[in-house]
Amino acid sequence: MKYTLEDQTVLITGGSQGLGKQFAIKYYQESRNSKIIIVSRAASKLSKVIQEITKQEDAIELSEKTTQSVISANRIFYIPCDISIYASVSGMFEILQSINLLPTQILQCAGGSTPKLFKDLTSEELSGGVQMNYLTSLNIAHHAAKLLTSKKIHLIFFSSATAFFPFIGYSQYAPLKASLRALVSILRQELPNFRISCVYPGNFDSEGFKIEELTKPEITKEIEGPSYPISCEECCDKIIWWLEKGYDDVTTDTIGWILMSIDLGLNKNVYGRSFLYILQLILGALINLIIVPFYMLFCSYQIKSWFNKQEKKQ
Numbered sequence: 001m002k003y004t005l006e007d008q009t010v011l012i013t014g015g016s017q018g019l020g021k022q023f024a025i026k027y028y029q030e031s032r033n034s035k036i037i038i039v040s041r042a043a044s045k046l047s048k049v050i051q052e053i054t055k056q057e058d059a060i061e062l063s064e065k066t067t068q069s070v071i072s073a074n075r076i077f078y079i080p081c082d083i084s085i086y087a088s089v090s091g092m093f094e095i096l097q098s099i100n101l102l103p104t105q106i107l108q109c110a111g112g113s114t115p116k117l118f119k120d121l122t123s124e125e126l127s128g129g130v131q132m133n134y135l136t137s138l139n140i141a142h143h144a145a146k147l148l149t150s151k152k153i154h155l156i157f158f159s160s161a162t163a164f165f166p167f168i169g170y171s172q173y174a175p176l177k178a179s180l181r182a183l184v185s186i187l188r189q190e191l192p193n194f195r196i197s198c199v200y201p202g203n204f205d206s207e208g209f210k211i212e213e214l215t216k217p218e219i220t221k222e223i224e225g226p227s228y229p230i231s232c233e234e235c236c237d238k239i240i241w242w243l244e245k246g247y248d249d250v251t252t253d254t255i256g257w258i259l260m261s262i263d264l265g266l267n268k269n270v271y272g273r274s275f276l277y278i279l280q281l282i283l284g285a286l287i288n289l290i291i292v293p294f295y296m297l298f299c300s301y302q303i304k305s306w307f308n309k310q311e312k313k314q
Ligand SMILES: NC(=O)C1=CN([C@@H]2O[C@H](COP(=O)(O)OP(=O)(O)OC[C@H]3O[C@@H](n4cnc5c(N)ncnc54)[C@H](OP(=O)(O)O)[C@@H]3O)[C@@H](O)[C@H]2O)C=CC1
Pocket: 013, 014, 015, 016, 017, 018, 019, 020, 039, 040, 041, 042, 045, 081, 082, 083, 084, 108, 109, 110, 111, 112, 113, 131, 132, 136, 158, 159, 160, 161, 200, 201, 202, 203, 204, 205, 206, 207, 208, 209
């Protein structure tokens, strides 16, 4: 199943900002006839994004009443929906089914993190992390799996490089992104008629990234230093480039690719799914043997010194 921007009905969750918005812009500008549906919780943000993209006054919110003539006359639409709530996602898919606008591609971009030390997180932040980063994908995937459509669907999940290497500061986030990776492995076995891709981005400079920087502990910034933030545009272009080449486990920077190579195990270890797989396998084994033990020593030292410095400050 080839990845192309053309001739699609693409559902983009998290389309109101950041990478999701960037994908919406990309499809709008670079395809002639693809239909784009952006989804997030805040309707006002979604309609603003559409106005900005189309440079027109009105933005169309999809509902059961949307007519076929409105659909054929426009290319981009929105549906406000909290996709961490199962029933809301059911409602959204019912609308899409009733107006005959079921997606051929789903980009599950919604997600985000609140980096802090575990003990400093509030209960809302903890459960928000689970909802935003896991339930969103789970609900979308389950509805897609149950769809009765003759067309093949390409599901694209957005995990994170922290799924390969969970570290201090990301307790609210990385475990869910790692869960996503496990879910993807199982869905690939259970849903052979789907194309299922998973993107493991490194840092990129989105609205969400700017906010997470505000609470991110210095030690977290220090460890993730090798993943220098790229722009949303560059990130989006890279992902499209890899998907077009047929890869399904996609990273957006070199350190992400190296981390993936260290963490190839059962079900993740499949020929052709990621770039230079054979090299990755050998390199991963060698790095695990030679470099990882020393790096982890260094990392524990880094963390210990940081804690000591914190104690002295108090
Ligand atoms: N930026 C980075 O450095 C990295 C990001 N990622 C991942 O890439 C993806 C995109 O990131 P980024 O562009 O930074 O994200 P942003 O934080 O900038 O945007 C998140 C989007 O998700 C939407 N959203 C959040 N919760 C829900 C929900 N329950 N239902 C519907 N929509 C929701 C938000 O809209 P609203 O609030 O209106 O609902 C918003 O549109 C995320 O999954 C993120 O975890 C991975 C690695 C690095």
